[in-house]
Amino acid sequence: MGLVRDMGEVRPYDFQRPHQLSRLQLDAITLITESYLRVASNFLSSYLRTPVQIQHLTTDQMPYERYADNVKTPTVITVYTLNPYPGSALVECDPVLALSIIDRALGGPGLGKYPGRELTEIEQTIFRRVMDRLLELMRQSWGTMVSFEPRVESVEYSPAFAQIAGENDLVMVLRQQMIIDGHRGHLIWVWPYASIQPFAVAVSRHGWGRDDGAEMVHPKQKEMMRHVARASISARVILGRTEITLGEFSQLKVGDAIVFKNRYDQPLTLSLSNADKFQCVAGKTGGHLAVRVVGKLEGDVDG
Numbered sequence: 137m138g139l140v141r142d143m144g145e146v147r148p149y150d151f152q153r154p155h156q157l158s159r160l161q162l163d164a165i166t167l168i169t170e171s172y173l174r175v176a177s178n179f180l181s182s183y184l185r186t187p188v189q190i191q192h193l194t195t196d197q198m199p200y201e202r203y204a205d206n207v208k209t210p211t212v213i214t215v216y217t218l219n220p221y222p223g224s225a226l227v228e229c230d231p232v233l234a235l236s237i238i239d240r241a242l243g244g245p246g247l248g249k250y251p252g253r254e255l256t257e258i259e260q261t262i263f264r265r266v267m268d269r270l271l272e273l274m275r276q277s278w279g280t281m282v283s284f285e286p287r288v289e290s291v292e293y294s295p296a297f298a299q300i301a302g303e304n305d306l307v308m309v310l311r312q313q314m315i316i317d318g319h320r321g322h323l324i325w326v327w328p329y330a331s332i333q334p335f336a337v338a339v340s341r342h343g344w345g346r347d348d349g350a351e352m353v354h355p356k357q358k359e360m361m362r363h364v365a366r367a368s369i370s371a372r373v374i375l376g377r378t379e380i381t382l383g384e385f386s387q388l389k390v391g392d393a394i395v396f397k398n399r400y401d402q403p404l405t406l407s408l409s410n411a412d413k414f415q416c417v418a419g420k421t422g423g424h425l426a427v428r429v430v431g432k433l434e435g436d437v438d439g
Contacts, residue, residue, distance in 0.1 A: 164339040172277035182370040184240035189315040201303035204295035213292045230321025246317040281338040301328040
């Protein structure tokens with residue numbers, strides 16, 4: 137065995153867990169995940185017509201057995217692949233949240249008391265569609281660094297039927313808290329080492345992380361701007377509001393006019409992600425209906 141002359145090259149090695157991501161690789165993945173969660177919450181808020189909050193809590197590495205032992209069943213587990221990368225990953229959703237999402241997607245109020253149970257076939261189909269969209273948004277969030285095609289494989293209700301890794305295999309666990317219509321529950325993403333390793337390499341290559349012992353390297357400004365530019369938000373303009381009785385509504389016919397409370401020459405309000413931000417006026421451009429921003433709303437300090 138040769139002598140080690142440069143102690144700066146020596147790193148701890150755990151023979152029971154031979155593959156581990158560095159702390160800063162985990163921090164970089166967490167940063168990208170938080171950016172993705174903002175886009176995902178905006179999509180869900182628009183799609184479900186109600187505010188949705190998703191807060192990232194922790195990022196950990198642990199054996200898959202340890203994660204599985206802490207899962208309370210039944211739960212809603214979506215297993216998905218990350219083609220062309222090997223293996224599968226999963227996202228676990230609290231059944232109460234899953235049923236609230238399904239209720240909202242079907243036009244319901246999303247305010248009921250939901251039991252912890254498995255989904256019916258119809259509910260499972262609707263939930264898979266929502267997960268397909270969330271996975272597509274995740275692909276877009278990573279698009280500047282890693283190219284992959286996520287696809288839902290199955291929906292399970294126990295980790296015993298979602299064996300994405302061996303019992304002692306290392307997995308990365310990202311825990312989040314989601315709030316929908318007062319329902320609060322967990323959202324947990326679990327990635328095996330074989331699946332997350334290409335992403336960890338990518339964040340290091342693009343300057344999001346560093347090797348242990350090196351100075352922190354922040355993302356390049358141009359790449360950060362590309363991530364911000366790709367983030368989507370919902371924009372909405374309400375032309376007017378009024379109130380009519382149910383009897384008046386039942387007698388409406390083609391050609392009837394409904395008078396709004398606001399005047400035609402008053403500015404309209406442009407809302408971004410459910411927050412009123414700008415004043416605007418209605419018009420047309422290129423044969424399409426449009427609005428022109430004429431000023432900011434008073435009292436808006438966020439910009």
